[in-house]
Amino acid sequence: MKDFEPVIVAFCCHYCAYTAADMAGSKRLFYPSNVKIIRVPCSGKVDSLHIIKAFEKGADGVYVAGCLEGDCHFKNGNDKAAKKVAHMSKYLEEIGIEPERLEMVRMSAGMGERFAQVASEITDKIRKLGPSPIKAAAA
C-alpha cells in the first residue's frame, strides 16, 4: 500500500476552477499529478452518471470544483452541483464506498493558490483512505 498513488478526477468548471487551474500552472505552483482535470462548461453540467462512472472506471476520489457561492456564470450551476454531490454521496454509501471520496469545492478564477492547495489536500486525504474499495476488490 506504500506506493499507492490515488487517481483523482476533478470536474472543473470552465469559468472558475479551470481558470484557477490554468493560473496555478502558469504560476508554476505545485499540485499533485494524481488529479486528472476534466473541464466542464459549468459545474452544474456534471451529472450523477459522470460521477458514478468515474468511480466505476477506477477513480479513488472525485471532486467537483465550481465557482464561489453566488458567482456562478450560469446563475446557480454550482449550487445544483453541490446538491448532486450530496445526493451521490448517499448513493456511494449504499454501494459501500466511503462518501468522503466525493467532494464539492468552490473557488474563483483568480484562486490559483487555492486550486493547488485543494488538489494537494484532497490527494492527501484519499491517499490516507487508501484505494477505492472497488479497485481493491478488482485487484
Added chain:
Amino acid sequence: MITAERKPLEEILAYIKPFKRILLLGCNECVTVCAAGGRKEVGVLASGIQMSMLKNGTSIEIREHTLERQCDPEYVEELLPMIDSADAVLSMACGCGVQQLATRFKDKPVFPAVNTKFMGGSDRHGVWTERCQGCGDCLLGLTGGICPIAKCAKQLMNGPCGGSARGVCEIGEDVDCAWHLIWERLKALDLTEQYLEIMPAKDWRPGGGSGPRKIIREDLAE
C-alpha cells in the same frame, strides 16, 4: 404522470443475487420525467450494482436497455432478441411496466427496482406531489379543479375539517389543506354557492371497489 423512486440498493441486490446475467430495463415515459427510471437512472443503477458486486468479490453481467414505454406490448416485443441472454429482468418502470414484462415473459423472473408512488405532477423542479387517485368518477368540476380525494388527508367530500389552520392541513405544516384551496378557488370563480351543496357518499366501484378495472373501447379493441 406516475411517479416512482428507486428502491434501496440492498433490496435490489437481494433480488438479483441468484442470477448471473441481468437485463436492466428503463422506461422513457413517466419514470424518466420524475428521474426515477429513465436511461440515465439505468446507467447510475448499473454502475452501483456493478461496484457493490465487485466489492463483495462477485460479479454480474448487466445489459442496459430503455424502452419507449414498458406498459405497452408493442414496445416490449423489442426485447425478444435480448431476453434469452438474461437470467432475470430488473425493471425501473412503474408497476405497470413490471407487470407487462412478467405477463409477456412467463418463465423469466422480473423484479421491480423502483417503488411506484402516485399519480401526480411537478410543483417545481425536483418536487412531485400527488394529484389524483383514479377514483373513476372525477369530481374536479365540483371542487374548483382541486381533488379532495387525493389532496385531503381524510378524503373529505365535504371539508374542511376542524383541523384546518392558516391554509395548512392538520397533518403537517408542509401540507396544504385541500379544502382551503378548494374554497379559495370557488371564491375566485364566484361559485361559493356550490359549497353549500352536500356531496353525497361516494360510489367507490369506479374507483376500484368492484375489483380490477378495465376499459374497453369498442371502436379500438380488436
Added chain:
Amino acid sequence: MKTESNLEKVLSAGHLAVTSECGPPRGASAQTVVDKAKYLEGVVDAVNITDNQTAMVRMSSFAGSVLVKQQGMDPLLQMVTRDRNRLAMQADILGAYALGIDTMLCLSGDHTKFGDHAMAANVHDIDSIQLIQMVKGMRDEGTFQGGAEIKGVIPKMFIGAAANPFADPFELRVMRLAKKIAAGADFIQTQCIFNVEKFERWMEGVRKMGLHEKCYIMAGITPMKSVGAAKYMKNRVPGMDVPQELVDRMASVAKEDQPEEGIKICLETIERLKGVEGVAGFHIMAIDWEEKVEEIVKRAGLYPRPQV
C-alpha cells in the same frame, strides 16, 4: 320528538343541557369505564363515549356506551369515519340501538398520523356529513345507506355533530355548520371555547342564517389544569384557539392555585355564554379530570339536572 333520547328531551324542554365525556381505557377493564362514568352520574344529561380518540386504540365506544348504559346513565355514542366503512358503522348503529343507545355524535376523527397506529389505513369511506345523512336516512326513511329497507325495529338516533368555530377559513365555519344541519344534525357540540370573542362572532353568523333555530348548539368547555396544559392546547392540539391572555393568567398564579384558576376561567366562560342567544347547553370536556365536572356543573348553577 324524533327520538327517545334523554338529551333531546332536556333540550326540547328548553333547559340548558349539559354533557360531558368519558374516554374508554386502553385496556379491557369494564370497571375503569364504570368508575369514570360514576363521577358524572346525575350531573350531566348524556355522557359522550369517545371513539379511538386522537387515533389511539381504546376500548370501543360501543362497548363503553353499553357499560355506561348498564349503570343507568345515558351514553352518547361517538363514531368516527376514520376506522370503519359504511357497512361496519351501520351494523354498529343497529347493535347500539338494540342495546338502548339512542344518541350519537358523527365525526370524521383525527388523522391516524396522531395516534399509535400511524401505519393504519384511514378508511374514510364516507365523511362526517355523509355519516349524519346516513344515520338520518336510517331513522327517518327506515333505509340503509345503500337503499335497502331496514327490517323490523328502526334505529332512532338523536344525531349530533361537531363544529369548530376556530378552524380556518373562518368565513366557511358557519356554512359548514349549515351543511351539517342540512344533512340532519339535531345538535352540535363545539370545539373547546377559550377565545370567547371569536365564538361570539361565529354565533352571530349562525343566528344570521337562523341555524340556532334548526339545531341545538352546545358550547364546548374545557377546564385547564395548569399553565402547561394551557400551553400544550395552544401550541400542539390542531384546531384549538387559546388566547395568550389566558395562558398568562394561568401563569400569573402559583402552581398549586392553577387548577382553581382554570376552573374559574371555565365558570366565567359558561356565565358569559349563557347570555349568548342560540347557546342551548354546555359540553364539558374535562380531559383526565372527570372528578371536577360535578363541581363545575354545581358552581355554574346548572345543577340539579332536570328530570324530563
